[in-house]
Amino acid sequence: TAEGFHLRLLEHVRKTVKPGDASNMIATIDNYCYTVESGMNVGDVKGKILDDIVLETNPTTVLELGTFCGYSALRIARNLPENSRFFTVEFNPEHAAVAKEIIHTAGMDDKIQMLIGPSQEMIPQFKGMGVSHFDLVFVDHEKDLYKPDVILLEKEGLLKKGSVIVADNVVYPGSPDYIDYVRNNPKFKSTNYMSELEYHKDVVDAIEKSIYIG
Ligand SMILES: O=c1[nH]cnc2c(O)cc(-c3ccc(F)cc3)c(-c3ccc(F)cc3)c12
Numbered sequence: 001t002a003e004g005f006h007l008r009l010l011e012h013v014r015k016t017v018k019p020g021d022a023s024n025m026i027a028t029i030d031n032y033c034y035t036v037e038s039g040m041n042v043g044d045v046k047g048k049i050l051d052d053i054v055l056e057t058n059p060t061t062v063l064e065l066g067t068f069c070g071y072s073a074l075r076i077a078r079n080l081p082e083n084s085r086f087f088t089v090e091f092n093p094e095h096a097a098v099a100k101e102i103i104h105t106a107g108m109d110d111k112i113q114m115l116i117g118p119s120q121e122m123i124p125q126f127k128g129m130g131v132s133h134f135d136l137v138f139v140d141h142e143k144d145l146y147k148p149d150v151i152l153l154e155k156e157g158l159l160k161k162g163s164v165i166v167a168d169n170v171v172y173p174g175s176p177d178y179i180d181y182v183r184n185n186p187k188f189k190s191t192n193y194m195s196e197l198e199y200h201k202d203v204v205d206a207i208e209k210s211i212y213i214g
Pocket residue numbers: 001039040041042066140141142143168169172173198
């Protein structure tokens with residue numbers, strides 16, 4: 001993904017989007033990524049798989065690791081019940097600034113709480129913020145952090161029986177240590193959803209859903 005994608009996307013969004021409409025924002029970002037340049041958003045094809053898992057789980061407390069421009073945050077927030085709490089963590093301040101504006105323009109400020117900082121430092125703070133556990137976690141940040149962050153979530157007591165972990169990019173670029181960990185761990189029941197890399201029909205990728213059974 002090219003340097004500065006997030007700034008060029010924001011410029012395009014400012015010129016074209018209909019404010020206050022999350023679905024229009026999602027479609028605008030996908031259109032830009034198909035027609036101008038692709039970014040590392042989960043995209044519309046894997047996004048539909050994510051939507052289905054969120055709707056099936058009906059979570060009230062959700063965590064996303066890896067906000068980037070806010071695309072998947074909008075997809076998730078759009079499908080959450082009224083009284084839910086949704087936190088998204090981004091370590092890159094430039095990406096976070098773009099995500100904040102995109103989320104604000106889409107009218108979803110009151111549904112999404114963004115935290116800026118490294119996931120390893122943010123995760124231990126949730127208990128102190130009144131979060132007992134997460135019903136659903138979307139892991140979509142740095143592939144080398146998937147395994148340590150899920151281990152940390154369990155250590156912090158933030159997973160409970162039935163908690164669902166959804167991981168992007170388990171084929172491309174891939175997170176082999178994470179896949180090995182969840183699939184060989186009796187505490188998780190994992191399912192693989194084969195798909196394609198966002199905006200690249202010709203490249204295989206997949207989403208992994210892992211249910212924590214404790
Ligand atoms: O980093 C990512 N985080 C979360 N999701 C990602 C995603 O869905 C896709 C990609 C990706 C896109 C195009 C490509 F050719 C290679 C990889 C990346 C990524 C990984 C390492 C990189 F160096 C740069 C982009 C990420």
